[in-house]
Amino acid sequence: DAKTTQPPSMDCAEGRAANLPCNHSTISGNEYVYWYRQIHSQGPQYIIHGLKNNETNEMASLIITEDRKSSTLILPHATLRDTAVYYCIVSSQTGANNLFFGTGTRLTVIP
Amino acid sequence: NAGVTQTPKFQVLKTGQSMTLQCAQDMNHEYMSWYRQDPGMGLRLIHYSVGAGITDQGEVPNGYNVSRSTTEDFPLRLLSAAPSQTSVYFCASSSFRVGYEQYFGPGTRLTVT
Numbered sequence: 038d039a040k041t042t043q044p045p046s047m048d049c050a051e052g053r054a055a056n057l058p059c060n061h062s063t064i065s066g067n068e069y070v071y072w073y074r075q076i077h078s079q080g081p082q083y084i085i086h087g088l089k090n091n092e093t094n095e096m097a098s099l100i101i102t103e104d105r106k107s108s109t110l111i112l113p114h115a116t117l118r119d120t121a122v123y124y125c126i127v128s129s130q131t132g133a134n135n136l137f138f139g140t141g142t143r144l145t146v147i148p
Numbered sequence: 149n150a151g152v153t154q155t156p157k158f159q160v161l162k163t164g165q166s167m168t169l170q171c172a173q174d175m176n177h178e179y180m181s182w183y184r185q186d187p188g189m190g191l192r193l194i195h196y197s198v199g200a201g202i203t204d205q206g207e208v209p210n211g212y213n214v215s216r217s218t219t220e221d222f223p224l225r226l227l228s229a230a231p232s233q234t235s236v237y238f239c240a241s242s243s244f245r246v247g248y249e250q251y252f253g254p255g256t257r258l259t260v261t
Contacts, residue, residue, distance in 0.1 A: 073250075075240035078150075080238050080252030083189065124190065127257055135181055136250065 041125045046143045049119075055112040057142050059125030062106045067129050069100060072110045074121040081124065081138075085112065106110065115146045149174050152167040152253035154239050160259045161229040169256050171239030177238065179242045179249070180222040181206070184235040191238060197222055229260045 042060040050090040061070065071086040085092055085099045087108075092099045098111040112119055124141040155170045173180065176201045183191040183206075193206030197216040211233060213225040222241075226233060236257050240250040 076235065080240070080255055081250070081251040084167070086247065111185070124247075135193050135196045136191075137193070137207070138183070140172065140188075140190045 040137070041139055043123075043125050043139065045140065048145050048147055049112075049115045049145060051146050051148050052114055053115060055110075055115040055119065055144055055146070057110040057112075057123050057125075057144065058107065059109070060107045061125070061127045064105050064127050065129070069128045069129070070099065070105075070114045071126045071128060072097070072099065072106050073124045073126065073136075073138075074119075075124070075141070076118075076121040080103070081120060084123075115144075117146050117148065118144045150174065152241055152251050154237075154253035154256050156256060157254070158257050160261065161226070162261055163229060163231060164176065165229050167226050167229070167236055169226075169239075169258070171222045171224065171253060172220050173222075173239075173241040173251070174220065175241060175243070175251065176219060177240050177241035177243040177246075177251070178219065179248070180216065181240045181242075182212070182222070182224045183238045183240065183254075184208065184233075194224065194237075222251055226258075231260045234258060234260045 072084040073081040075081045087099045101108045122141040122143050126136045152173045181196040182194040185191045192208050195214040197203045198212040236255045238255050242248050242250045
């Protein structure tokens with residue numbers, strides 16, 4: 038599976054959009070981009086995933102560049118509860134139960 | 149649904165002891181996985197299973213055994229605990245029916261002295 042590169046930390050003001058970038062320049066054609074987050078020491082929580090089209094759900098939006106070498110997770114109105122470590126992972130769907138988690142981006146939402 | 153449950157929540161072992169971490173899910177998911185997370189690190193895959201009777205090794209399998217006799221349960225056995233196995237252990241399950249989204253348990257915090 039392809040590896041990803043994320044900034045180690047980011048800050049975001051409460052109520053503003055949080056844009057978390059991810060580079061995955063070696064992604065293969067059948068690999069999806071998954072985003073998970075981990076709040077404090079809890080188990081990771083699934084956020085969203087996509088192949089090549091932009092995706093949106095009740096939690097976030099995922100923007101994938103046309104060449105699929107990078108993506109951005111957008112939390113449209115960040116709250117203090119969104120403070121967490123966010124992991125960007127690329128994987129084929131059949132490998133999605135054995136994901137490679139890097140160190141992620143620690144997002145801090147500031148009041 | 150209870151989702152993914154793990155027991156115990158906390159455990160302290162002495163070097164050389166063995167134990168089993170329990171994981172169960174009630175969502176009829178075919179896939180289950182075990183990860184460990186060391187302080188300040190991301191999760192690393194230990195073992196995973198694509199269905200009852202089928203298991204495979206992940207990134208860090210040494211010192212651990214698994215079995216999958218039922219769809220619901222996926223226990224992780226530490227054969228002879230070592231201080232290097234001090235970590236937080238997470239179990240997860242997923243299914244093609246939910247786009248392979250993984251559901252994680254609350255974790256087991258293990259300390260080996």
